[in-house]
Amino acid sequence: MKSFCLGAATVLGLTLAGSALADDVRMLAIEPNVPEGRQYYLDVAKAYETANPGTKVQFDFLDDTSFKSKLPTLLQSSARPDAFFTWTGGVFAEQAKAGVLKDISADFTDADRKMYSPSGIQAMSHDGKLYGAPMYAASVVLWYNKALVEKAGVDPKAIKNWEDLLAASKKIQSAGIVPIVMGGKDKWPIALFYGQLAARIAGTDGVAAADKGENEGFNNPAFIQAGEALKQLADLKPFQPGYMDTTQPKAAGLFGDGKGAFYLAGNFLVGAQAQNSATGKGLGDDLDFITFPAVEGGKGDPADTFGGVNGWLVTKDAGKSTVDFLKFLTNNKNQTEGGRLKIWLPIGTDAQSGIADPRLRRIAEGLSKAPHHQLYLDQMLGASVGAALNDAAAQIVTGDISPEEAAALVEEAREMR
Amino acid sequence: MTTMTGSRPMLSPAARIARMHKQGKLMALLLFLPPALVLFTLFVIWPIFNAANLSFFKWSGYGAIDNFIGTQNYQRLARHSVFHQSLWNSLKLILASLFIQIPLALTLALLIYKKTSANTAFRLIFFAPYILAEIASGVIWSFIFDGDFGVSGQIAAALGIDPFYILADRQFAFLAIITVVVWKYFGYHMMIFIAALQAVPEDLLEAAEIDGAGRWQKVFYVKLPLIMHAIKLSAFFAIVGALQVFDIIIPLTxxxxxxxxxxxxxxxxxxxxxxxxVGYGAAVGVILFILCMVTAFSYRRLAMGKGGAL
Known part of the structure; x- marks a missing residue:
């Protein structure tokens, strides 16, 4: 009922907004994870309106699922927003190909582009054309619970490659502690392991080649090897009991309650493990991280990062104010503020100074130094292939399919894309 | 149609319209038929044909619908093991509805159909799950089945055994869904049976008693035959409902x-x-539509007797 009301309110809002002046800016955002997020957008909008009298900026919010399911119809109707939130990747490519976006390459000078990290600009481009402005990045790391690894006698800093992680898991398990907390019901948390392994083994170039169907696509031995590595881990039974009925938020809470030693997730876990824990406090200073281990013989650089790039795409027929507002929204001052509020990791090149949390600061540094930033595979590959990849990863872990079958499943979906 | 009985001869369409005009029926027809016909065509007939057409295209929801791929969506469906599993699951739901839910509803209806205040209370309790929104029941039961914080976890803790995560278990997860579906809908069928049982004439039951019929004989030889129409209707709702289960599955598993x-x-x-x-989804929709239509028509023919009368 809540989502229906929300949907109805949004439709009403969009209809009303549709009759507003042409040069007003209508933004469609996803409901932010933290309450400060919503206020942040509204504050930025107000600041822009004050600086530009006569232009109105309106933000509409939809939850993730409704956003994704309503967007195709909305973008092809006359009620489309001027700019909307994006996870970039395959779905963005579909939208660019369908011609519902506006090429804003000419509006962004080289000086403008220097405000953002190159991976951000690249993620917002399709066929060499820029369609939007990046705002923040997510980077996945292997989080651990200091107290638990110490108790098990494991030094996480010594974990350099995959074999080390397997050995550490065994040791933690023999100390009677759950090695890894997993939100398997949502599938994508399992696919983070699969995708990270694939990026370490095939390298970002290898992943990009598979996406294009080169070198046998996903049937390439690198992806089968990634599946085998994942199976090695799953064979140790390292996850908490009932992990396939555990959603990602619940798993984050379990980790925050000290129910397991490791957790693979993006920077958002700092907030999520505290918010979702039974105590509401999470691990506090016991939370730390290492980067995802390397795989021996893999082509990926161990300094490569893996995660998301998010930003805003401009729709066709959007007025000049929209691009102007996007530049304002993603300028250094506003991005720094977003970092300070712990809403995200800013993608602006000089916008890291607001990050107070030392762990998040380290992640941001790693991200800015990374030779490549591999986009989450499920987002890079688009909705259908991404879902097939998440399914494949989950079924390797539950033992329903072999690594070869998993690779074939993803490749089959890619061929049908 | 060549020989018409009675005084009305066969009329040409034009003559028929003229007659309707004379009787003042034409105006009513022109006024009241179009709204319903237009709405029905626009919102029922047209979407069905549109979906059927879409099922021959590959379409992501973006851009023009121009990638015609013939029957490829259907061929993919025929090969996809998850689709086979979902068909089998829907069949399991139908069987559970027919052979667990309806007998349960019937038994309870026989126990509490008489009008007493205690029975009213029971009826309310048994009917309560049906009033709940499907999605809410799914969420509630996912908490009950939760092995960490839910009721099943607490029971396991109280018994001192390892918690059991039924929704994470391939073998038992669907059994859990069947349980929730039966729990949710048995009250609805029970209400249909209660209404039918209350309409069974008291004098027939008395007559049977005078003839020496026992409790069970009254049930099997008087009550059940007299409410057979309700049982058939109930079974029909159960089958069509089972084919359409959705809201309960999403939050549960x-x-x-x-x-x-x-x-x-x-x-x-x-x-x-x-x-x-979207094109692939349309192909699934067409299969579901055909299944529902075949069920509806064959059920009318087979179970509901000649002419489809209840």
Whole structure:
């Protein structure tokens, strides 16, 4: 009922907004994870309106699922927003190909582009054309619970490659502690392991080649090897009991309650493990991280990062104010503020100074130094292939399919894309 | 149609319209038929044909619908093991509805159909799950089945055994869904039976008693035959309802683990809409539509007797 009301309110809002002046800016955002997020957008909008009298900026919010399911119809109707939130990747490519976006390459000078990290600009481009402005990045790391690894006698800093992680898991398990907390019901948390392994083994170039169907696509031995590595881990039974009925938020809470030693997730876990824990406090200073281990013989650089790039795409027929507002929204001052509020990791090149949390600061540094930033595979590959990849990863872990079958499943979906 | 009985001769269409005009019926027809006909065509007939047409295209939801791929969507469906599983699951739901839910509803109806205040209270309790929104029941039961914080986890803790995660278990997850479906809908069928049982004439029961019929004989030889029409109707609702189960599955398992608990509709949603394969989803929709139509018509013919009368 809540989502229906929300949907109805949004439709009403969009209809009303549709009759507003042409040069007003209508933004469609996803409901932010933290309450400060919503206020942040509204504050930025107000600041822009004050600086530009006569232009109105309106933000509409939809939850993730409704956003994704309503967007195709909305973008092809006359009620489309001027700019909307994006996870970039395959779905963005579909939208660019369908011609519902506006090429804003000419509006962004080289000086403008220097405000953002190159991976951000690249993620917002399709066929060499820029369609939007990046705002923040997510980077996945292997989080651990200091107290638990110490108790098990494991030094996480010594974990350099995959074999080390397997050995550490065994040791933690023999100390009677759950090695890894997993939100398997949502599938994508399992696919983070699969995708990270694939990026370490095939390298970002290898992943990009598979996406294009080169070198046998996903049937390439690198992806089968990634599946085998994942199976090695799953064979140790390292996850908490009932992990396939555990959603990602619940798993984050379990980790925050000290129910397991490791957790693979993006920077958002700092907030999520505290918010979702039974105590509401999470691990506090016991939370730390290492980067995802390397795989021996893999082509990926161990300094490569893996995660998301998010930003805003401009729709066709959007007025000049929209691009102007996007530049304002993603300028250094506003991005720094977003970092300070712990809403995200800013993608602006000089916008890291607001990050107070030392762990998040380290992640941001790693991200800015990374030779490549591999986009989450499920987002890079688009909705259908991404879902097939998440399914494949989950079924390797539950033992329903072999690594070869998993690779074939993803490749089959890619061929049908 | 060549020989018409009675005084009305066969009329040409024009003559028929003229007659209707004379009787003043034409005005009523022109006024009242179009709204319903237009709405029905626009919102029922047209979408059906549109979906059938869409099922021959590959379409992500973006851009023009111009990638005609013939019957490829259907061929893919025929090969997809998850679709086979979802068909099998829907069949399991039908069987459970017919052979667990309806007998349960019938038994309870026989126990509490008489009008007493205690029976009213029971009726209310048994009917309560049906009033709940499907999605809410799904969420509530997912908490009950939760092995960490839920009721099943607490029971396991009280008994000192390892918690059991039924929704994470490939073998038992669908059994959990069947349990929730039966729990949710038995009250509805029970109400149909209660209404029918209350309409059984008291004098027939008395007559049977005078003839020496016992309690069971009254049930099997008087009550059940007299409410057979309600049982048939109830079974029909159960079958069509089972084919359309969706809202309960999404919060409980979301189709998992390993895509083993999809129904046809949750399969359509996951593989058609969520993954932006709208054409493929349309093909699933067409299959579901055909299944529902075949069920409806053959059921009318087979179970409801000549002419489809109840």
């Amino acid at each position: 979301n189709g998992g683990p390993s895509n083993s608990t999809h129904s046809i509709v949750s399969y359509l949603y996951t593989y058609g809409l969520a993954q932006l394969n």
